[in-house]
Amino acid sequence: MSLQGHQLVIARVFSEAITVYYEIFRDVRNVISREKQIKGGSRAKKIELINVMNAGWKELYDGL
Numbered sequence: 001m002s003l004q005g006h007q008l009v010i011a012r013v014f015s016e017a018i019t020v021y022y023e024i025f026r027d028v029r030n031v032i033s034r035e036k037q038i039k040g041g042s043r044a045k046k047i048e049l050i051n052v053m054n055a056g057w058k059e060l061y062d063g064l
Contacts (some may be wrong), residue, residue, distance in 0.1 A: 021059040
């Protein structure tokens with residue numbers, strides 16, 4: 001009996017994630033509530049939120 005080894009190669013496509021929108025909260029319960037609200041919204045609503053705060057979709061991480 002002979003066993004052959006098989007190698008599975010998985011190609012991953014990496015994309016760079018940038019911070020284009022954020023909100024600041026003092027209470028974690030408010031964070032969770034807002035996160036659920038945003039996640040439950042449509043893609044169009046999320047894009048609108050970003051455009052209101054950051055119309056140019058610039059990286060905001062350095063300003064946090």
